[in-house]
Amino acid sequence: MTIKIVDLFSGAGGLTFGFKNNISNGFFVKDNRFEFVFANEYDPFAAASFRENFSDIPMLEDDISKLDIDYFKKNKLDIENVDLIIGGPPCQSFSTVGKRQYDNRAKMYREYRRLLSIIKPKMFIFENVLGLLTMKNDNGIPVIDDVIKSFQSIQEFGDVLGYTVHKEVLNAQDFGVPQSRERVFLVGIRKDLVLSTDWEYPTPLIGKELVTVSDAISDLPKLANNEQKTNYKSKPKTEYQSLMRGSEKRLRDHISANHGHRIMKIMEAVIEGEGKDYINAQVEAGKLPKELFLTSGYRNTYGRLWWNKPSTTITNNLSTPSSLRCIHPKQDRALTPREGARLQSFPDSFKFIGPRTRINTQIGNAVPPLLSLALADSIYNFYTNNFKK
Template sequence: MINVVDLFSGAGGLTFGFQKKIVRNRFVDDDRFNVIFANEYEKNAAYTFKMNFPGVPMIQEDIGELDLVYLQQMYLDISNVDIVIGGPPCQSYSTVGKRQYDNRARMYREYRRMLSILQPKLFIFENVLGLLTMKNDLGLPVIDDVVKSFNDFSEFNGAIGYTVQKKVLNAQDFGVPQSRERVFLVGVRKDLNLERDWCFPTAGAMQKHVSVGDAIGDLPELVNGAGTNHYTKHPYTKYQFLMRGNQKVLKNHVNGVNGRKILKIMEVVPEGEGRPYINQLVQKGKLAQEFYLTSGYGNSYGRLWWNRPSTTITNNLSTPSSLRCIHPKQNRALTSREGARLQSFPDNFIFYGSKEQVNSQIGNAVPSLLSMHLANSVIDFFESNKFIRQEG
């Protein structure tokens, strides 16, 4: 069994992949991993985690407050931590936003401090693609600071550093119906005697991408301001069967209330188009001047494609004016449950909080299916190096 700690866990997308596996297209418990504890500061995300992983101790606390004494007082056995997973807040690195090198951007230092305490054999650190282009206060690449900091832990009373590998993985290559690129850093402790180096998971050469339609086509249609907790169609794709499982009650499938202007914009924008298309209609006199959009990005007010994976799901997945989140076939933005489907959370995954808080949890998560592929790579690495302890 492999002992795991999840830092900055959020709702638990990464932990899901280390607690579940797929057997005959159904999620079942995976007893190869033992999650010792998870840490998340945001209370709603922490509560969501606790509801879905009741057997995992959740420390809902600022990570800066965690130290060896704190963990020992929680009666947690951290003497044999095999792997630490998780990624600090990504908003500071995101290419959508101000990109400030602020305290959130420096949270990797807290992650590193925890590594010095737990000294796992391996860590998996995840963050947005913008980490690769973010600059520090001196105008130098932040990614270089991060990688170098993981190499040398000598200031922590002689703690051992890590050899780090870096790779960009796209969730759509691993069965997730979403084009979502993320940076993964994997560190292997330098004192380990390895027979095989770490290998990132690779996508199947012939694997067909799962489309938005494949993912959410069985979910009920909704009009403006409507919601339902009833399934009205049977699943008809392998992915829908996997996500539905034995769930009988549909949760988090509620459409927002939109005004006349937004409804009209959604009515005229076709698949794959967005703000520039709307403004062209205005300029050509095909749409009234009041619909000219002066703010946003090129893919703001964007409609998704039915036969392609979605673009990256964000915290604003239910806001039509946000980044490409309008349903491909209906004149509305995505519901929270549709966002969860596109992040590969199954329908029985429970979210806690307001709709905005739930969408934040969904938008910030690591897709569950991608996490499963990472977990399988961890198993391969530990088995190849004979690191797995036999229980009993």
């Protein structure tokens, strides 16, 4: 049984990865249970990364608003009998970090819904940030209510079909990812389908300790400010590191940012688990020079991660201490793209295309692959119980 998938707002392919791979004997292996009709991504660097890692999936690098029946016919894409659409529209507008705006990016779920009305998949998976639960639209209505209601009935596009929508908040750390990352997932099931079982979200791993930052990155070589290393200096130290490294011999994207003198002094002073407030308290106590006093940023900015805990949420600013907690627990520098990828559960074999800042964006915006694997298993089990072919 093969499940046909369309992948929207794919990014570099974090969500895609879980439907293309599985784990066997401690290694990632190819999964043939799913077949991708096409993927769509507008950002050229993310699209290039997607092509690099999923060369067998047609990538439509174009504005999603251009995708319609004529577009699919022109590109000879068979959208008949698609089983599943996956994807998460741009989430920055919903994020609780920074300025929240109900702008065009926040309304991109309407394009997702429009394609549901054209392709009519049996199911969809819609992913977004936790801020979607508290953001309000122009009429003061919670955006999440607007989104769910719009999926329940898509008559706006002249289609009588709608979806029964199941909402759940999943934390990546409960699925083997070394990062506390809560995201909203909506799973929709077409209302006209006769079901023999109910949808169930993947169950968090029970009885297993959370994977920590140390478990994830302690095998990677030390770096100074503005330094890069391309060779592993030690063997994997944990089961997680072995999974991430696989058979890779070359270390990619392990390069530290070039921090200025003031930022270096701040990073040298901040201790594990502390951040902006700690630095300011040290200045006020006369233990640090006044020029290090921080007048902007949130409480977790200029923050050092904990070594023996999962990381806090990785974002596209994972190498910028002034933006969030991203200072290495044991070294006086911010995370490298490869460390960010490890904390997101991207294997070391995954190749990102673009300059460092654009790679960080691809990593920070992604669904963690290990969480995606759990979702893929739940989808497949649901399909085999309800839609046997």
